[in-house]
Amino acid sequence: MTETSPAPETSPAPETSPEVTGTRAGRPRIPFDRRLAAAVQKVTGQALGPYQSAIVRIGFSLTWLLFLLREWPHRLELYGPDGPWSWDMGRQLIADNRSFTALMWSDGRLWFEIVYGLAVLSAVLLLLGWHTRAVSVVFMAGVLSLQNRSIFMGDGGDNVVHLVAIYLVLTRCAQVWSLDARRAARGRAGLGPAGPVLWTVLGGFLLAATWFSGVTGEWWLFVLLWVLWLGNALWWLVCRFAPGEPRTLLDVLANLAHNATLAVIMAEVCLVYATAGWYKVQGSRWQDGTALYFPLQLDYFTPWPALSDLLGGSGAMVLLLTYGTVIVQVAFPFTLFNRKVKNVLLVAMMLEHAGIALLLGLPFFSLAMIAADSVFLPTAFLVWLGARAARGRDRLLRRTPPAAEAGLPGQSRTGDGAGTRTLVG
Structure with missing residues (x-):
């Protein structure tokens, strides 16, 4: 009987996770179903690109605001009753292309001044990010009303503003760099009478405007506006009285709409350049x-x-x-x-x-x-840009605390700067 040497000790084989199969370049390969589930969770669980959507909101509202202010002395000739493209000619054109413009409801100067003033005001409020859901709809209506009134006034950039004004309605573009983000950071999102009063006024105006929709036949836009108004009314009711699963479901739908619209904006920019x-x-x-x-x-x-x-x-x-x-x-x-x-x-x-x-x-x-x-633009650059802008603002107002000067990039004392990631707007 020969003596056998003991078998050499070996370390136990690592347990293989049932979800991970195979390796690629030394890294575990995740099954397709898990990758798909992670992608779905990412798309539905958050509104992607908060800084990118915010800079798009700021950029286009600033562009439209500067254009309206630059053309203020010439507004009557460009879009008003004194223009070479008369109200009757505009009415005939819109009857054919079925586009929307509130300026076709009346040819009086008072109505024109109201529409032009609301367009300027909505651009300012969208730039600041004040009650962005409601203001973005007014901004879209102002852009469409003026541009469709005189379609031959523009330099190519008006087409881009025209499209993005519609897209912004479907995005959550006030998650950062906005008054909405500041209010949410202070725990006051959805509080105060401004929101309900604003939506009540807009609902009354939309009801009256629907009555005049037969003038030019833009029924499709009024269907969209009523869907948006009723959807935001439902949002307010759910946030007030059912903040559990119904709120989560609405958040998922809003995230899907935001992410899909952001992808459309990116695709359109690529299409323009291509x-x-x-x-x-x-x-x-x-x-x-x-x-x-x-x-x-x-x-x-x-x-x-x-x-x-x-x-x-x-x-x-x-x-x-x-x-x-x-x-x-x-x-x-x-x-x-x-x-x-x-x-x-x-x-x-x-x-x-x-x-x-x-x-x-x-x-x-x-x-x-x-x-x-x-x-x-890369997120890291936008975070850095927001932090620099916040510090510059605080220095200008002479109210920057020493801790903020030495803080990390992206932090803000008021909570409305680049570090805010609240899902509002």
């Missing part, structure tokens, strides 16, 4: 690199003639900017798969629009496109 870039590729002037030279020779697009002549006199610079514009626009949608390259092209496109504002005299077109591009 179509613009590929159409430019087909043009002979863009192919030979001289396309930029010609608008620099038009008086309408030369607010700074000396600067335009200086740039147009350099063939190398014209060639570089012409080809660079095409390359950036065509390539941008494909760079979304690489964050670093995307950020570089994003900066290039924003600088391009800043150059268009300066050289071609199209500031509101450029502001609208920069606001649309902002949806792709």
